[in-house]
Amino acid sequence: MTRRIIAGGTVVTPDAAMLADVTIEDGRIAAVVPGAARHGADAIDATGLLVIPGVIDAHTHLRLEDDEHPRRFHQDTLAAARGGTTTVLTFNNPGTGISDDGSRSLLRGLKEFRARTEGRSAIDYGLCAVLSGDQDDPLAELPALIAAGVPTFKAFMVYDFRLGDEQLEGAMRIASQHGGMLQVHCEDPQIIEPLVAEALAAGQHASRHHASTRPPRAEAAATRKAIEMARRVNAPLYIVHLSCEEALDAVAEAKSRGEPVYAETCPHYLTLTEALYADPDESEVIKRVISPPLRSPSDVEALWGGLRDGILDVVGSDHVPDRIDTEKSLPAPPFSQISNGAPGIETLLGILYSVGVASRRIGIRRLVEVLAANPARLFGLAGKGRIEAGKDADLVLWDPDARRTLTQTALHHTSDFTPYEGLEVRGEAIQVLVRGREVGDAPGRFLERRF
Numbered sequence: 218m219t220r221r222i223i224a225g226g227t228v229v230t231p232d233a234a235m236l237a238d239v240t241i242e243d244g245r246i247a248a249v250v251p252g253a254a255r256h257g258a259d260a261i262d263a264t265g266l267l268v269i270p271g272v273i274d275a276h277t278h279l280r281l282e283d284d285e286h287p288r289r290f291h292q293d294t295l296a297a298a299r300g301g302t303t304t305v306l307t308f309n310n311p312g313t314g315i316s317d318d319g320s321r322s323l324l325r326g327l328k329e330f331r332a333r334t335e336g337r338s339a340i341d342y343g344l345c346a347v348l349s350g351d352q353d354d355p356l357a358e359l360p361a362l363i364a365a366g367v368p369t370f371k372a373f374m375v376y377d378f379r380l381g382d383e384q385l386e387g388a389m390r391i392a393s394q395h396g397g398m399l400q401v402h403c404e405d406p407q408i409i410e411p412l413v414a415e416a417l418a419a420g421q422h423a424s425r426h427h428a429s430t431r432p433p434r435a436e437a438a439a440t441r442k443a444i445e446m447a448r449r450v451n452a453p454l455y456i457v458h459l460s461c462e463e464a465l466d467a468v469a470e471a472k473s474r475g476e477p478v479y480a481e482t483c484p485h486y487l488t489l490t491e492a493l494y495a496d497p498d499e500s501e502v503i504k505r506v507i508s509p510p511l512r513s514p515s516d517v518e519a520l521w522g523g524l525r526d527g528i529l530d531v532v533g534s535d536h537v538p539d540r541i542d543t544e545k546s547l548p549a550p551p552f553s554q555i556s557n558g559a560p561g562i563e564t565l566l567g568i569l570y571s572v573g574v575a576s577r578r579i580g581i582r583r584l585v586e587v588l589a590a591n592p593a594r595l596f597g598l599a600g601k602g603r604i605e606a607g608k609d610a611d612l613v614l615w616d617p618d619a620r621r622t623l624t625q626t627a628l629h630h631t632s633d634f635t636p637y638e639g640l641e642v643r644g645e646a647i648q649v650l651v652r653g654r655e656v657g658d659a660p661g662r663f664l665e666r667r668f
């Protein structure tokens with residue numbers, strides 16, 4: 218039996234932050250007590266450090282490896298670990314699960330994902346399947362997928378691969394009946410598509426029009442519609458990457474009615490604003506072409522309020538490993554053709570700690586709730602997310618006093634830019650353990666998740 222002690226740090230849980238030693242036995246937390254006996258144990262001195270649960274990043278779009286990119290899945294999970302993330306949930310790429318005859322199966326997609334990622338992740342990881350309108354019969358496979366350890370799925374209300382309303386409501390109902398949950402991208406195409414067409418017809422091709430054609434009301438309208446559907450079929454609902462106050466209000470109302478509606482926001486919506494779209498340099502603007510787009514300063518403040526009040530449950534990175542030199546190619550195409558997404562897998566904890574905790578917008582106990590305890594609870598990871606006896610020893614030793622500047626050159630992700638270039642931040646991960654071991658000592662495990 219291997220025994221380790223993290224000694225003398227400030228251990229943070231959603232309920233308390235206290236000086237205590239964390240004893241680890243065979244990869245699990247055995248005890249959290251002050252003055253643990255040290256004989257025979259490998260002791261790590263955490264004096265002056267925070268000991269926080271490893272972050273569970275519930276929203277990423279990792280890409281599978283191929284001959285051209287033989288290490289990218291591994292490299293992004295290693296980057297996640299450097300930033301303090303010990304579990305990552307990722308969506309499978311559109312295009313997986315296609316058989317030779319062209320049929321598209323979710324179960325086949327899962328099998329392919331597991332085969333191609335086996336032994337390739339530096340941290341523990343799980344899959345959230347993407348349901349799309351071009352699959353053969355996505356609803357029929359949901360019960361089997363849930364039974365195979367994939368109980369959460371993402372569906373889109375916008376884009377050409379969206380689910381129709383009837384299918385979306387059906388997916389919510391079936392997921393709920395079998396112990397699963399839909400994660401929904403809420404933007405209303407009936408508002409967005411005419412705005413995009415109008416802008417293009419008027420010759421407004423610049424990247425900044427990506428934002429002006431996706432207004433907050435498009436997100437709020439779709440959010441309300443998804444909430445209404447979930448209520449009709451009595452299903453839980455998880456709203457991904459909520460970005461604005463109008464959509465936040467819809468979630469607050471649903472929660473006040475006691476409905477199981479959960480919402481996630483992302484570090485960029487808590488940090489950056491639409492002012493960045495005014496940059497005359499297209500190469501800067503395309504870095505922020507994401508959906509939903511960045512919003513106003515008052516939306517940013519509203520989101521911090523929602524995080525404090527419990528209207529927002531989770532902060533996830535929405536990491537997309539896009540690169541300027543490939544996916545987002547310059548010169549920029551018309552805004553409607555620019556790849557949506559930006560990297561964030563390595564900076565999730567760093568941003569939330571610095572802009573949230575060090576800047577006194579949220580407390581450290583709330584941080585561990587929205588980055589670890591809540592994603593564990595909402596995504597069927599009962600063995601993770603808290604520093605307490607019996608849980609996996611996924612731990613971050615965090616120096617709250619460190620000061621550093623976020624720059625692309627200092628990061629390890631596969632993208633060739635960071636949306637936070639030049640941002641001065643407080644705090645840094647000193648050591649990260651996955652099930653009690655240093656990252657890199659053993660590959661992460663695929664997590665079959667259950668509620």
Ligand SMILES: [Zn+2]
Nearest residue numbers: 276277278535
């Ligand atoms: Zn996403």
